[in-house]
Amino acid sequence: MSLAVTDAPVDDAERVLVRFTSVELRPVEGEPVVYEFDDVRTIDLLAQQGSDHEWLFEDHEVPAGEYEQIRLHLEPGGLSDGPPASVLGTTSTIEFPDRTPSPLAVPSGLQTGLKLVSGFVVPADGEASLTVDFDLRKAITRPKGEPWVANDYYFLRPALRLVDNTEVGHLEGEIDPDLVDANNDACTGGNAVYVFDDPEQDPRDIRDENGDPVTTALVKQTEESAAEGTETWAYRVGFLTAGTYRIAFTCDAERDDPEEADDLNFQSEAAVTIEAGETTQQNL
Template identity: 45%
Template structure:
């Protein structure tokens, strides 16, 4: 696992569409505190060159007691596109907090409309990236989680940019409506594989329309595009061409252990998360994810 360790700050998850909050295992010992590690990763979006989000603090709400405020000494800007697959960046690294159940986290972001504190770069041009009401309310996760007494809770927050980034109809600022997964690293594995060059040539009119693998929870799922209705993919992974072989590689990280359906598409770039698109999803197959391991599934003729 690739990890980039940052300042001793706290980043977490929030809001909105896909969230699975998991408790860490107890370390025992009668302590009234535990430690929390939180990192971020990303399921990417096609065509974007950078997606930079700036965080400036987090509030945690214990089930019993007042909110605990964490304000960063300096705002932290993270390019989420550098954190695909199993790569992640730690925003909180073993910080001591009161043990016990928590009701919610609120992630504070600097993402105002018309201001490039957070931004997206497309085709060499930078556009403001804003979170509606984000400056006032932040991004709130209302699902609970637990910090074990005397132990450590280690989470990864997956920003699914394919679902989160929305292009305006009027050509103005882009906006971020976060679709996030919060997963307990102790219960996750990864998925990786190859899409062979001859498979792409045989299946796709062009390799330039967004080659991607969509991952759905459960076996035997009939795959559908990203549109906010079931079955929506849990996550997705871009297939990137390797110079030495000409084949394409993909990696989807931090999947809770269990059975999933995977499918390949040639035109992910045209998949609008706010519309029911005619996205061809090819050769669905079941894969099994095991804790601490990387499963492999290839798309080949």
């Protein structure tokens, strides 16, 4: 079995360094299968955008059968900060421009880890190749109260999506420059494409409930166009299971609180069909 991680990004952050110590696979029947890393695996999730990914492990022998859950365990930290950080804090960090790195805490607890409840099958005499998608727009939140504020913590919630690598395709495209926040006075800030698994759905914000986007992607000016003094704004979405989706662009994404309902303005949208093994182009 092989397991990779990828990311749907969060606004403004420069790096999200997550330090993995082990992966726990929980079968429908039987004892958990735990894969302990010889050394802590540090992965920058913001470097794994679009179709980019990094393997947690490859070609690892796993008992055949049905599995119902994956738990990703992180290196503990925060012991000097006192409870509850001492039992929830990790050595993982999020980095913003011109700031000291902020520690990440797992609100569900380090013993539980980042829990992904999603069934998959490891075939007998076969292979399973899977990717865990972290949607950081959903996962990263700012906690309230002590000691979180005093120690500048952020929460890393288990906003995870598991996909079979043999069943996915990728999506990319460009955004009309007149729509982005740099050129549009109606925007509050934050250029992003939201992806919904119902092609008929009316686009909306993230609310931590049914109807949320399955993933999101940042929209940024390409390095080439910035160097040339032109304006090409692009997005990339990776690891979408084959099917038809509704995608929508907003320039208000910075004020999308993943735990509350927010009124976002979506300037452009389209239905798009993803095919396994293919990269689909869709401009907005």
